[in-house]
Amino acid sequence: MREDVRELRARAAEAWAAAMGDATSCALAKDGRSHPAGKFHEGRTAALGELLRACPTDAAGETIVALAASLGDRWAARALPGGGDRDWETYRSGGVEALR
Numbered sequence: 001m002r003e004d005v006r007e008l009r010a011r012a013a014e015a016w017a018a019a020m021g022d023a024t025s026c027a028l029a030k031d032g033r034s035h036p037a038g039k040f041h042e043g044r045t046a047a048l049g050e051l052l053r054a055c056p057t058d059a060a061g062e063t064i065v066a067l068a069a070s071l072g073d074r075w076a077a078r079a080l081p082g083g084g085d086r087d088w089e090t091y092r093s094g095g096v097e098a099l100r
Contacts, residue, residue, distance in 0.1 A: 001061040002052070005068075009048035012098065016041035036090040043094030047075055051099060072099030 019038040054067050075095045080088040 001064050002055055002057070002059060005048060005052055005055065005064060008098070009045060009052060012041055012044035012048055012094075016045050034087055036086060039087045039090040040094035043091035043096075044098040046091075047071065047095030047098045068099045072096055075099060 016038060019041050020035065023035075051064070051068055051071055054071065055064055059067070072095075075092060078092060080092060082088055
């Protein structure tokens with residue numbers, strides 16, 4: 001099951017790279033441009049990475065599901081920086097969706 005999470009994270013990172021093309025999220029943000037699709041996949045990648053770091057190597061499927069649910073609740077309740085602009089909301093949405 002942990003390998004499944006690793007694979008999901010790899011796919012999320014690939015989708016993020018495809019959405020961003022040759023630009024980085026930080027470069028777009030500094031330029032004042034919004035890229036919701038990129039931020040969504042960035043959030044997915046970040047949340048699944050957080051889940052992998054929280055999972056013991058030998059974690060059973062039920063443990064991983066419980067950790068994902070707990071992290072999903074934390075991501076959903078997390079206060080958004082910047083007053084909750086669209087990019088941050090989309091980033092959080094990607095993370096919450098990935099964990100649920």
